[in-house]
Amino acid sequence: MIPIYDQKSRLKILVAVIALLIGAATVVYTNLLVQRVSEREQQQIRLYAKAQEFIINSEQDSNTLFVFSEIVNANATIPVILSDGVNTIAAKNIVMPARLSEADSVRLLQSELLLMKQQHPPIVVKFGAGQVNYIYYRDSQLLQQLRTYPLVQLVVIGCLGIIAYFAFSSSRRAEQNRVWVGLAKETAHQLGTPLSSLVGWQNYLRDSDRFRDEPIVEELGKDIRRLEIITERFSNIGSVPVLKDENLYHTTRNAIEYLQSRVSKKVIFTIESDLPLDTPARINVPLFDWVIENICKNAVDAMNGRGSITLHLRRVRTRRSWYRRSAPPRQVAVDITDTGKGIPSHKLESVFMPGFTTKRRGWGLGLALAKRIIENYHEGRLFVKWSEMGRGTTFRIVLNQ
Secondary structure, eight states: OOHHHHHHHHHHHHHHHHHHHHHHHHHHHHHHHHHHHHHHHHHHHHHHHHHHHHHHHOOOOHHHHHHHHHHHHTOOSSOEEEEOSSSEEEEESOOOOTTOOHHHHHHHHHHHHHHHHHHSOOEEEEETTTEEEEEEEOOOHHHHHHHHHHHHHHHHHHHHHHHHHHHHHHHHHHHHHHHHHHHHHHHHHHHHHHHHHHHHHHHHHHHOSTTTTOHHHHHHHHHHHHHHHHHHHHHHHTSOOOOEEEEHHHHHHHHHHHHHTTSOTTEEEEEEESSOTTOEEEEOHHHHHHHHHHHHHHHHHHTTTOEEEEEEEEEEOOOOOTTOOSOOOOEEEEEEEEOSOOOOGGGTTTTTSTTOOSSSSOOSOHHHHHHHIIIIISSOEEEEEEEETTTEEEEEEEEEO
16 A cells, blocks of 8 residues: 555544544533533422422511522522422423413423423422422423533534545545646656657668568557557546547457457457447547556456456446436446456455555556546446456446447
């Protein structure tokens, strides 16, 4: 793996760990606050109950009664119902809608009473002749908000984490794009000078009596043309490539014919098509050839130079996107199946990452470059459709028409 991407991954993990720690600390601290506020409200209700009991039973002077009345009135937040066990005697801090009928008021208080019984046990208020009343209560709105606050904060932290993830991903893609474009432009520039020299040498050999009618001169011309194609590929990577409606079957066959003469003779190439042979696809031929070449070369290596590679052209169902208002374009696929050693399931997501390779020699850029060409420049898709250890792998290229 390229070190810079390891650093990015570690930074993502660090941000995720920090977010989890903040979330955990928020939950723990808020729960502590909730417990303290709940205990305080319970003490306040007990004091409220004692004040009610004192007012009912006391024969003290008006000043004393005034003090205890103030204690009762001090509760302005906690919903309370005073009941004799059957009927509601009084209610406090319960929002009653305006113009509510008496029957509806009774039903509302009954539902509130049921909720209070579920939250807290009642407090007994004793008065003369052994009679008792019961005070029921539930959590105040402030306490309810405190209970839900950790969830709100976790959602906020989660949203910030998602934003940070996409920010890192966008930064990584932008950095990759700069690396790819810079490398492509520099490579095209470096190839230009020796390529011009080779063209001059070929013309010199053609005009020389010594090498006239020599096949080597024409073979040299083929290699020069190949270098020109490679230069064009890198130039297209460094700029916005032009997509045209090209014959998909003929373009794929031409790419295979060139590759077939340059790999092991023990590798059998086959092209199958469920499409009419004149079916077009919007592609850039030099870049598409490069993708086919990279995938097939990897397949040849996976088969150790012995086996078969089958390219199957077919139509696929177009995926609809929620953000696309117009009808999506029709799509076709090129399935490339080899009889190689296969890819382990835990590595299926890693094969397209820059630097991933199973060969002793190699940069691990072939499949990463192929995916970038198809998805960034052709607005298509490239993925592993199927793979089984010991049987082979199928890569699918999806293109627009």
